[in-house]
Amino acid sequence: MLVRGYRTxxxxxxxxxxxxxxxxxxxxxxxxxxxxxxxxxxLVSDGGGRYMIGQAPDFIVNADASITTIGSTSGMAGDxxxxxADHDAVRLLRYRAGSIRGxxxxxxxxxxxxxxxxxxxxxxxxxxxxxxxMPSSARPRYGSMQLIAQYSYVKRTPWSVPxxxxxxxxxxxxxxxxxYVLP
Numbered sequence: 001m002l003v004r005g006y007r008t009x010x011x012x013x014x015x016x017x018x019x020x021x022x023x024x025x026x027x028x029x030x031x032x033x034x035x036x037x038x039x040x041x042x043l044v045s046d047g048g049g050r051y052m053i054g055q056a057p058d059f060i061v062n063a064d065a066s067i068t069t070i071g072s073t074s075g076m077a078g079d080x081x082x083x084x085a086d087h088d089a090v091r092l093l094r095y096r097a098g099s100i101r102g103x104x105x106x107x108x109x110x111x112x113x114x115x116x117x118x119x120x121x122x123x124x125x126x127x128x129x130x131x132x133x134m135p136s137s138a139r140p141r142y143g144s145m146q147l148i149a150q151y152s153y154v155k156r157t158p159w160s161v162p163x164x165x166x167x168x169x170x171x172x173x174x175x176x177x178x179x180y181v182l183p
Contacts, residue, residue: 001025002048004058010065017066021047021058035081039095042075052099074099078129091133098126126155135181143183150175 002023009016023045030038047069049056056072078095131150155170 002043002045002051004047006047006059006067006069008061008065008067013064015065019047019059019067019069021045021069023048023051032079037080038078039080040075040077042073044073046071048072056099072099090135093131093133094129096126096128125157128153141183144181146179146181148175148177148179 002021002025004021005018006021007016007018023043025041025043027041028039032038043052045051047058049058049070049072052072052074057070059067059069061067074097076095076097078093080091080093129150129152131148134147134149136145136147150173152173152175153170154173155168157168161167
């Protein structure tokens with residue numbers, strides 16, 4: 001459960017405005033077979049965008065200083081697999097995640113699309129990630145070394161773009177890490 005309060009002050013009308021943002025999250029991990037797990041989570045909110053993948057705006061301040069919360073939805077689904085002896089096995093992980101912002105009326109959506117600051121916040125963001133953790137077979141008394149490799153692909157769709165420019169952007173990231181795990 002998510003509950004957040006927002007307040008603004010309009011000096012022209014000498015008035016204070018307040019609103020409450022709410023949201024809820026549902027998550028689960030299920031063992032499909034021995035060593036294979038399905039993972040899923042979602043967050044649906046009206047004014048709780050900062051808690052999502054890629055951080056979305058929580059609200060917009062109108063010209064009269066009143067507040068309009070922005071509806072956002074995000075989700076993640078994936079699976080994880082490991083061998084028989086979980087502490088010495090190669091672990092594989094993959095997931096897909098995404099977030100959508102902006103359940104607004106036409107006027108508020110237009111204002112958000114054309115405001116300079118929020119043009120940097122994407123309307124849709126989708127992410128795919130594949131990762132693997134490969135531990136060395138070491139004695140538990142001395143700890144172990146792990147090789148962690150990750151590949152991710154992120155695609156962003158902004159609120160609006162200038163004419164003649166791409167409507168989506170994508171990036172690829174490769175990450176490799178050697179880690180010593182204390183005994």
